[in-house]
Amino acid sequence: MATLLIAEHNGTELAPATLSALTAAQQIGSDITVLVAGANVKAVADAAAQCSGVGKVLLAEGDSLAYDLAENLSELILSVAGEYSHIMAPSNSVSKDAMPRVAALLDVGQLSDITAILSDAQFQRPIYAGNAIATVTSNDAVKVITVRAAAFDKAAATGGSAAVETLAAPADSGLSSWVNDELTQSERPELTAAERIVSGGRGVGSGENFALLEALADKLGAAVGASRAAVDSGFVPNDMQVGQTGKIVAPSLYMAFGISGAIQHLAGMKDSKVIVAVNKDEEAPIFQVADYGLVGDLFDVLPELTEKL
Amino acid sequence: MKVLVGVKRVIDYNVKVRVKSDNTDVDLSNTKMAINPFCEIAVEEAIRLKEAGIATEVIAVSVGSSASQEQLRTAMALGADRAILVETEDTAEPLTVAKTFAKLMADEGAELVILGKQSIDSDNNQVGQMLAALTKRPQGTFASNVSVEAGHVAVTREIDGGLRTVKLALPAIVTTDLRLNEPRFAKLPDIMKAKRKPLETKTFADLGVEVKQHIQLDKVEAPAARQGGVKVGSVDELIQKLKDEAKVI
Numbered sequence: 398m399a400t401l402l403i404a405e406h407n408g409t410e411l412a413p414a415t416l417s418a419l420t421a422a423q424q425i426g427s428d429i430t431v432l433v434a435g436a437n438v439k440a441v442a443d444a445a446a447q448c449s450g451v452g453k454v455l456l457a458e459g460d461s462l463a464y465d466l467a468e469n470l471s472e473l474i475l476s477v478a479g480e481y482s483h484i485m486a487p488s489n490s491v492s493k494d495a496m497p498r499v500a501a502l503l504d505v506g507q508l509s510d511i512t513a514i515l516s517d518a519q520f521q522r523p524i525y526a527g528n529a530i531a532t533v534t535s536n537d538a539v540k541v542i543t544v545r546a547a548a549f550d551k552a553a554a555t556g557g558s559a560a561v562e563t564l565a566a567p568a569d570s571g572l573s574s575w576v577n578d579e580l581t582q583s584e585r586p587e588l589t590a591a592e593r594i595v596s597g598g599r600g601v602g603s604g605e606n607f608a609l610l611e612a613l614a615d616k617l618g619a620a621v622g623a624s625r626a627a628v629d630s631g632f633v634p635n636d637m638q639v640g641q642t643g644k645i646v647a648p649s650l651y652m653a654f655g656i657s658g659a660i661q662h663l664a665g666m667k668d669s670k671v672i673v674a675v676n677k678d679e680e681a682p683i684f685q686v687a688d689y690g691l692v693g694d695l696f697d698v699l700p701e702l703t704e705k706l
Numbered sequence: 707m708k709v710l711v712g713v714k715r716v717i718d719y720n721v722k723v724r725v726k727s728d729n730t731d732v733d734l735s736n737t738k739m740a741i742n743p744f745c746e747i748a749v750e751e752a753i754r755l756k757e758a759g760i761a762t763e764v765i766a767v768s769v770g771s772s773a774s775q776e777q778l779r780t781a782m783a784l785g786a787d788r789a790i791l792v793e794t795e796d797t798a799e800p801l802t803v804a805k806t807f808a809k810l811m812a813d814e815g816a817e818l819v820i821l822g823k824q825s826i827d828s829d830n831n832q833v834g835q836m837l838a839a840l841t842k843r844p845q846g847t848f849a850s851n852v853s854v855e856a857g858h859v860a861v862t863r864e865i866d867g868g869l870r871t872v873k874l875a876l877p878a879i880v881t882t883d884l885r886l887n888e889p890r891f892a893k894l895p896d897i898m899k900a901k902r903k904p905l906e907t908k909t910f911a912d913l914g915v916e917v918k919q920h921i922q923l924d925k926v927e928a929p930a931a932r933q934g935g936v937k938v939g940s941v942d943e944l945i946q947k948l949k950d951e952a953k954v955i
Contacts, residue, residue: 464870464872465865466872467835467838467845467847468838468844468845471839489866490848490863490864490865490866491865491866493831493835493847493848494835494845494847494848495835496835497800497831497832497833497834497835497836497839498835498836498838498839498845499839500801500832500836501801501804501835501836501837501839501840502839502840504801505801505920506799506800506801506920506921507800507830507832508921509829509830509831509832510829519924522829523829523929524732524827524828524829524926525717525723525732525826525827525829526826526829527929528722528723528928528929529723529725529732529926529927529928529929530926530927530928530929531923531924531925531926532923532924532925532926532927533921533922533923533924534921534922534924535920535921536919536920536921536922537920537921570844571875572842572843572844572874572875573844573845573846573872573873573874573875574872574873575870575871575872575873576860576871576872576873577870577871578868578869578870578871579868579869579870579871580867580868580869581867581868587866587867589866590866593954617955634885635884635885636864636884636885638884641719641826642719642743642744642826642884643884649954650948650952650954650955659720660720660721660722661719661720667929667932670954671948671952671954672932672935673944673948679937684934684937685934686932686934687934687935688935688936688952689935689936689937689938689944689947689948689952690934690935690936690937690938691937691938691939691940691941691944692937698941701941702941702944702945705941705942705945706945706955
């Protein structure tokens with residue numbers, strides 16, 4: 398058994414999610430190779446080589462790998478796939494894009510977003526937005542897997558001394574090309590990566606009032622989220638939506654203000670470690686999942702909280 | 707250009723999911739079913755392309771049980787010209803669905819296939835990418851904007867950290883994200899008209915699609931229930947609990 402782990406990185410640093418996926422890989426077997434792909438990512442490969450339990454690092458650099466185009470990245474993975482029983486990646490927008498291509502070209506199924514490893518072929522993964530947990534067994538010789546990073550502890554980023562081997566970058570597919578990026582210029586962390594989230598619902602009343610949430614978020618170093626009701630009411634854009642059809646989050650601290658707690662919202666945040674709910678209505682369903690509930694007017698609570706923290 | 711659009715029948719997103727007492731699956735008996743929300747966005751995008759004079763024909767395709775006819779009729783009420791149901795009583799795996807779409811894409815000569823990025827039941831997020839790989843075509847996944855130009859489609863994708871626009875040679879596969887559009891509601895006269903639009907039923911055998919079980923479902927369990935905690939009486943008490951008890955601030 399041998400595992401190929403596709404590293405997540407931002408071009409210069411190895412993402413923490415890679416370390417979580419490494420823990421998952423270690424639960425399957427000890428023969429682990431990390432693949433680092435990008436335009437100029439030698440530093441990332443060197444960092445991967447330091448991680449505990451990594452046997453070998455494959456470094457592929459080239460223009461065809463610069464913008465994570467799935468057509469090229471999947472070809473790269475396929476070019477080395479033959480040597481591995483498990484091909485894994487932390488679940489992110491790059492792996493979600495490329496890994497199913499790898500699976501299809503190997504004529505195997507893919508196990509998406511696994512949260513537990515029961516054996517080298519049996520896994521658990523959330524279905525129905527986490528409202529049910531499926532135990533599944535892969536019948537395929539090669540298992541293509543994406544890993545939900547939040548479900549695994551991070552492996553140590555030090556202690557290893559793997560060799561770095563260079564791999565040829567694939568030729569560009571000629572089918573797709575990068576045009577431009579518009580990356581969010583926000584001082585606040587990204588919703589799906591945030592350790593703390595401050596979220597607002599219909600009770601916030603307007604887009605302007607979200608400033609109250611932003612003030613608290615800045616105090617806490619938190620991201621700002623919203624319920625579907627707040628999005629549908631036009632207070633905030635869609636990409637802030639936490640819920641079944643929005644972002645699925647699991648921060649250490651989730652603070653819900655003026656959110657009643659509809660099923661579809663709970664599906665997106667109920668795996669948070671600590672949930673705080675502030676709502677005027679003491680019967681609101683959000684209190685059934687909140688570790689700490691405060692019945693009160695969010696317009697009183699928010700400024701007081703922001704001031705006292 | 708012909709556009710194929712995927713439609714999956716799933717549990718309505720507002721309905722609470724119950725796991726069967728024998729833990730074999732979720733219980734969908736007497737449950738309100740609907741078009742998967744991401745598929746609804748795919749249908750809307752295809753119809754807008756037709757309204758803009760870019761798409762010549764919009765064909766809604768579902769792989770599922772005979773009950774999926776209901777969702778295909780809805781897609782036609784929204785504006786799809788015709789529908790194809792590839793009927794199966796068993797749950798079709800993503801790779802099987804991708805192989806089915808690959809065959810239909812070739813048979814129909816479709817230049818654009820628009821699918822939801824994932825279905826809210828199995829949450830796999832695989833079919834579009836697998837279809838693109840099988841047909842050796844480019845993909846624009848998690849789309850928040852789609853713009854068809856001569857021979858190409860520009861797709862703005864939702865990636866971690868923001869947006870990325872890519873240009874794809876046609877034929878291409880696009881999967882939808884939430885921000886792509888806001889789906890319309892079907893009007894009553896259109897619902898009546900949709901009943902007369904053609905709905906063809908096929909099987910995997912008709913299409914020569916090989917069905918193989920890659921992943922077997924062993925068990926389905928309810929997640930560990932979250933216990934409600936305590937109510938606090940003041941902001942001070944809340945801060946004290948978060949600091950001393952939960953240790954998260």
